[in-house]
Amino acid sequence: MVFSKSLTAEEFNPEIIMNSGQVFRMKKETAGADGMPDTYSACSGDNDVYFYLNKEKDTWDFACEESQWDFWCRYFDFDTDYTSYNNIIRKSDDKFLKDSLKDAFGMRILRQDLWEVFISYVISQNNNIPKIKKSIQILCDRYSDGIHFPKADVLAFIPEAELMDGTALGYRADYIKGISERVAAGMLDIEAISKLPYADAMEALLKIKGVGPKVANCIMLYGFHFMESYPIDTWMKKIISEDYKDYNTKDAYLDYINSEYPGFQGYVQQLQFYHKRKG
Template identity: 30%
Template sequence: MNSYTIRNLKDFQLDHIFDCGQCFRWNKTGPGVYSGMAMGRRVTMEQRGDSLTVTPCTKEEFDTIWRPYLDLDRDYGRIKEILAEKDPVMARACEWGTGIRILQQDLWEVIVSFIISQNNNIPRIKGCIERLCRLVGAAPEGEEDRRAPVQESRQEPGQAVRQTPGQEGLRAFGANVGLDGDQYPDFPSAQTLAALEPEDLAPARLGYRARYVIETARQVAEHGLPQTADQVLSLSGVGPKVANCILLFGMKKYDSFPIDVWVRRVMHELYGFREEDVKGMKAFAAAEFGEFGGFAQQYLFYYMRSL
């Protein structure tokens, strides 16, 4: 199995990158080692000091897939210098999350992931997404789909028979597999989800979010992926906070400043804002951090979770 190693990395820590709330399909399997599914591929990444090894991976795959995905061509040292000059809180946050990088993720996966993130915590989000992928996701590139055949759903007289994944399919894909990298189904497409009903996703345990996922899938299947903030906000179940996450993590709008419970807490406890003053927080972030608002948000999020 091919591996590729890159050396002399700066401003890069897998622990920081995969634990700052931007992605949900990477799981730590050892010190500095993560297995996960991204960009249609199942890989393991291992960091030792300033070196990173990706397996399986060729140099060409690293340069065309993982270098952009990990945002390795951006000067994060300079970004931290600019932000650290803003105020002491930001300086401490940059130092604490020194190895954070904002991943270049698949937009569709980001949309669904952050719809699922509503009123949820990171372990539950990861569980929901993993069950969803095991239920209706495709096998990774070059791997065989081990799921059991789909089963027919019940239908009213006169209705066409509709095939749904069912609990047996979920068990077959995930039965003897933990979240440790043994098997990672690819993320289901908008077209796949658009053909289902919310109740078909019951085994994934998304709750009320299942309806939003299906409705959004139908919107995207019909009209394509959003290209503007207004189009993001028009998606089912997407409010300002989720929209800002989608803009930042899926559309490279780096001036976005998502305000979740952790960022609201840091703005309240360390910057003195009233907890309900989200409008004031947004205005402050726009004025103080400007085009680097998304990077500032990630440093503050990661820092606040450590306090």
């Protein structure tokens, strides 16, 4: 079944979203040969979708099972009005952020599968994006069908030595095995944590071995969709020191972000991150 949705360039651009560092397995499937449009794919949990820009109708067309369409609307966060965030940014006098918005037109914060986000961001620590993608794909190939992310009760029973061999996971394999075991045994309920208030969810995440402040913030934003989360990695540190010199401390800078962009700090971060990485 194909579902059409009218979305402006400002409202949806998969090229921006898939290269923003928030999702590691959204793909461009075809290069648009023979006049065919570029087709993208995503999967989340047991759901799959293909989508492309329909130039005749000027819509984005999403091909998925009829029963999954509601799921995909939620995944792409179509209920959130990003244009209203953009209007606030456009009215601000933050040149770096306004440049970021122009560069990252069509950004959204996805509502991804909690389990996949959790493990993906444990993998992301002390790591770079190409290598993170590689490790995740190897896990999908080896311990699932190559498309869907392996379940906790599968990963829990893989010997650590095997989990390290040829996956480039390194010492993170131990964290992944530990977390998988606890989830599979029902001792760790990620879904329940995601429903806690912000401070409680953050506290619960930081207790988990392999999850520090940076990884916790990423899970809070990309997994739990706490839009007030503002993950700070090395790129963001670079931005703060190079592009926001007026703020002499990190806290002063964060006060500025929190007061000017309440409720969509994570979206602001995503725009800045994309812009800085693109250079």
